[in-house]
Amino acid sequence: MTVPFEKPIAIAILAMGGQGGGVLADWIVSMAEAQGWAAQSTSVPGVAQRTGATIYYVELLRPSADGKMPVLSLMPTPGDVDIVLAAEFMEAGRSMMRGLVTPDRTTLIASTHRSYAVGEKEMPGDGTSDPQMVADASGIAARRSIVFDMQRLAEKNGSVISSAMFGALAGAAVLPFGRAAFEDAIRAGGKGVEASLRAFAAAFERAEQGAADPVQRKPTPVEAAVPEKSDHPKLDALLIRLRMAVPLGVQPITFAGLKKVVDWQDPSYGEEYLDRLAALHKLDVEAGGANRDYAFTEAAAKYLANAMTYDDVIRVADLKTRATRFDRVRKEIGAKAEQVVYTTEYMHPRMEEVAGTLPARMGRWLTANRPLYNRLDRFFSKGRHVKTGTLFWFAGLYVVSALKPMRRGMLRHEMETAHVARWLDTATGVLPTNYDLATAVLGARRLIKGYSDTHSRGLTKFDKVMSAVPLLSMRADGGQWLGRLVQAALADEAGSTLDAALQTIHSFADSAPA
Template sequence: MLQDVTQIERLRYKPTIQITTILVGAIGGQGGNVLVEWLFLAADLSGFRAQSVSLPGLSQRGGATSYYMEIASLPENNKIENPIAELEKAVFGQHPFPGMVDVLLGQELLELGRLVQQGYASKRTTVVANSQRFYTTSEKMPAFDGRYPTEKIVEAVAQMSGAYSIIDVPQIARQHGLGDLSSNALMLGALSVLPGVLPIPVEAYRNAIQQFGLAVEMNLKAFEVGRSYQIEELQREANATQAKPEPAQDPLPRSLAALPKPLFNANGAADSGEPVPAKPRRTINLIPVAHSSGNRAEKKDVAALIERHSNELPLKWKADFRALTAEIQAQFPEKLHWALIEAAYQCADYQNLAYARRYLKEVARVFKLDSETHAWKLTEAYARVLSMRTTYEDAVRVASLKIQHGRFSRIRQEMKVADGQVLVLTDYLKPDAPEIYGIFPNALVSPMLLLGKLTGIGTWAEKKYFTLQLHPQPNTFSGYLTFAFLTWFKPLRPVSHRANREWKQIGNFTRDVEKFALLDYELAMLVVESGRLVKGYGDTRRKMFEAHDRFVIKVLEVSIKVESKCKTGNEESAYPLTLALGKRALRLVAQDDRGSGWAEQLADWALGEFKNNTPIPEIIKGLEPKAKTLSTKA
């Protein structure tokens, strides 16, 4: 294969012709085809030959799209009598080869990472990318944060490319009043600034945008914004570089100093060992641009938060909410103010201010066991998890969100519904029996469920797993009335059967945190982290309740009992094995339905080794993901 690539290069790269290869990676719906069309038009307007090949995807997260383009140009100040005829001799490729891409454009960061992983980035490659992410299904499925680390992608790009510029395009677009669809033009503007990357003059890009005729005014503005941003970044990096003493070695710019040894020279002859560029092209003198993450830490303005939330709640609650926030600021340390005030607002918006006070009462139980020595980490983490647990999505909550003020106008804007067009919304709901009877008072439901169990009807109904399929249209009178009727059950929520079940679970969770906090602070943090397992609704939520209980009872509590019998009192951590086992087991439980079984298998193995006097460091090493194979029958 290597020899085939060499032969292709010898045929394609004539001594008088420069061929620049461009690869664009995106996801369906981002307009990658538009970006390539602009590049093609700009090359054509510059008097060059170009060819593009695309592999379209779907307008969904699952559809990866790629576009490949080659531009044939002549060197500057050439003395060729018939340039057009000379360019006709260029031989274009139909697809990119790893290590032979000059420009790599990534409209989505993970798609850029895929292309880098496949070997398309090399030291001859200039990367211009959008830091925006559209998360994959596999990233969304885990109970915890399943997102692939952005830092790893950026690090790979920095290591593999010759020069790179990763830009927070959405943030820059928002700062200049531009929409999401302007990202292509903004990236094109950033690319046009980089010296020596493409042979296309800047005016050709502008003319290409105008000739293509798609949202010309907005895209031209975005193009100039991208240029201005990149110019500022290049100048900033240049100033930073000038302030540093130049190294004694490696005098070439990064993009040339790290070029790989070519397989052949510029004339297609066998390589003689001289460090010549891989093919005739302009010298790149580009300073790599630092990654802009857009996640700069901002000082949290608690006063502004209180003011905003006070105005978002009903007017009659405004004074009481401010009084509640004053109590929070008096009772808890400053580090917790933002999280607790935000959570109190969420609870008040979910139910009422009394519900928010009930939430704070639970937080105070854990706060008593925390200390400033640990920077109140336990209380802060518990408060965040409890906020999520107390604002569970029942039928009343779903109904209120479906007819929430602003939902219809937001959908019309997102779907680009023109004035005069009729918009019909249909919501597909499938509540099961517990979700239906869960909104009724517990005093009414519990006796009926007990009677059902005694007669056997309840067991039969559970096996049948009844669901009610509803297709209401909330922007019609009947559909709106259906949802509005459900919201009338909101005053009954605190005494509902669902609330009774949820708050029993919350009480158990809080007692677990208190119990483990008395044993070991880090173990208590782990229990709080496990509380994040419980999310979703319907059968999914019930399964996660079970998974959480199995983790605490069959992994943590069992491990503590075994380890406490052999404690010496000299350990840095009170329960080092339990802590390491718990962290690994929790990751397994969060993966999918089989995780609880895997976690229990792992606990059995680890505690068995511990009973056999295997040193704890060796057991902990064996807990690593690649060190232990678990049965799929779990």
Template sequence: MSSAQPISLLLCALGGEGGGTLTDWLVDTARHAGYAAQATSIPGVAQRTGATTYYLEVFPTPLAELRGRRPVFGLNPLPGRLDALVSSELLETGRQIGNGLASGEHTLVITSSSRAFTTAEKMVMGDGRRDEAPLLALVREHSRAHHVLDMAALTREAGTVVSAVMLGAIAASGLLPFTRADYEAVVGGAGGHAKASLRGFALAFDAVSAQREQARWVEQVMNDDAEAPVPAAATPPALLAPFPTALHDILALGHARAVEYQNAAYGLRYLERLQRVLAAERAGDPAGAQGFAATREAARWLALWMAFDDIVRVAELKARASRAERVRREVKAGNGDLLRVYDHFKPGAPEFAAMLPESLARRVLAWDQRRVQRGQAPWALPLKVSSHGVLGLLALRALAATKRLRPLGSRFATEQALMDRWLAAVERGARADARLGLELAKCGRLIKGYGSTNERGKDNLLHIVDHLSDATKAGAAEAVAQAREAALADEAGTALDRALVQHGAPARPLKAQPIRWHHNPRLKKPAH
């Protein structure tokens, strides 16, 4: 309880915009949802010379789980520690950022792109309006995330006051652990203007939700070298109900990825694994001081790991119509141009063994290993597939269709076992120390790429888990964090080995590498 931190918001509204009503709505929503909250205000003036600010704190753990204990709230915001800065006017947002209240690492900024001009701007003989571009740049620089929308236009469209629009933006941001129904229950009982307020709430909620969805999509595409996934159906709310509202966005994306990669059962497996992580984190951090950070990180990296690349996945991505369209755009092919695309594959024994049951896979790998020990190169089958033609595309589609058989393959079983091994360490760490659980969850970032890069990442992760995740040792969380960063900074692993030894863990074992001698026909035998 002593280490828990309330969620803090600073609300900035001009005189007559209903800032007090907005604050009351938020406090009433918190009580309706079963959470503790406190609000204070600093009165301003009704003209454009200043704003009335309202400071709100919400404790992120339901009162029912506190067993009679009461949180201690603050009365004023601390510079750089705000969780959210919400303002109805762009220049006022810049004024509060200038006061040092927001930070690029910690603060969500929700602001309006509309302006209410100051007296100084109106007094200029010409055009005295401030340029908006520097203000928007200030918002981007001093926020971990931001939502900018034209609140004045939404207010006019709904026929309401801006406070209802601000409430909808806050609700859609996911910052507070309340559902949309909690907000609407409070606003809907607000008297004769309730319908207009609900319209303004809904418009802002939809606008911010669309911005968040677009940002998630862009981030996913930028962080994934593969083709963008096929849009999946929305995750049923019943599946997300066991999780805090703040996690629903990342969980919905992860679940959709798992379903698209395999099937609905695979998506349920993803959520069931994270329910165990969440239960462990709640046991180690009942007050929610970390904001369920370990579960969020585990959700992010587990989704990527569960959708690991194999030859079936590669074929599926290459056979998509969106991929053909992208290639035509990249080469600037016109409608009347003939475009031929050839895909080159070189699957080796590991790729074929991955699709076989464990017993057969061992035989294939052992055969290839004997070849290597005799000085031969690992076996591989070079293929050239004309994916622009009917036969080539049918071959890719047929290979992609074998994903139904993927769970029978040896690699699928191996990958699932490794995932469970990592998640078990996250659960143990989270139960003992919230920080340790978070750092172990972040180690999922080590799994990336394919082939030797992917294998090296898994080896590094498991070595860290096996030798540095003991919660009984002092500084375990810091040791895991340093080892992870060292593994990411140095591909050769030298920095990781130093970090391991520094924290009392053994360096990674050396792996045998074959030495191959090649005959050079250009060299002539020396004359005798």
């Protein structure tokens, strides 16, 4: 008599390094084997630096009546997967694009949290993918979807996301095993059992409830309320000045800018920030800003703070030697108290950064002495692997960060201050006649960020965008067009989109009547 063929249960797990995808696959296999099933797991590694997740593939088959061992597949086949577990939301989207999720058979279990890919991070502007598209597609592509923030749930229970995903898998009731079998598999693992069981139980209940967490492309911004006082007299004085400098509606963003400026340098630098902002607000009032909710002042509060806190080698060294950074790294990798963690930074300084750290007069002399400058450039402009956990490199970076009190006398600060002055002059120059364009000029400052080559590319694009301001000053929609130029500048690293947009602007000027 012919024994009818029975298909195995096919499970695909998409997880990144550190998320416990291998542990999750092992739990499923050990659970199935403990119940007398045949089980097999394989994996296809992803690429480092968050360009792809590892795919763990598991097949389960109930024991045959004749006792023969089955031959199981090593790879998932599109259209033939019963369960997809995605440890990151965009990986759920990729599983649908690969055809692993199908409406006739696949249960999709995915965490809604995001871990941004290199392709998203490398974009000059906002390169993040839209999670709502994945959420909408999952309702069509999958037979059933269970989606909630498993990362946050796992962290809340002191565990990793694999425990929460295992709990969601159990709560989904798509495998022929009871809850006790899942929990026994966790106990058999022998590591972090109590925390894993807590996360498992919480996720099990969420999966049973079936309610999905909402997704959004960007987190909802939280405006910090301006405190009544601080624990330092100089900071208290700044808070009093802040309330006098700008209207109530602009105070939260101004407070955020003030904190950034003071952290970057000192309270005196915060006074300089408020002085400039108060002067800009006065011009805003004269230009009728009250009828526009002081949009010019609000943009100035944000982008002036960013402009005054440029990234230089002192700032980089300061951030990399802070105790809070070492604590954050340990927390992110889940290091235990008794474990030693070393971080290795890749730094590629240029001669411009070296010259910018010198006193302004000396830096100008060195920059003008091209033969000496080029010889030194060959020595400094090399990629270096800096181990900030060692005494030598930590001490070196700490000494550089200690140069902060001398920063205002350095060449880089002189150059940045002059550039900020020209930028503000451009904005205030068009403010009386074109309010929207002046506000857009302030917003264009977002193009300048980072340090080294990143800063240079942003500065080049910014200067190109500013070159269009005279051509737009007499247009009622000048602010909108400048905003389009900024978006074009952020569209690609090479700047080809910006060049095309600038040609359009110049065509307006060329066709304008004399």
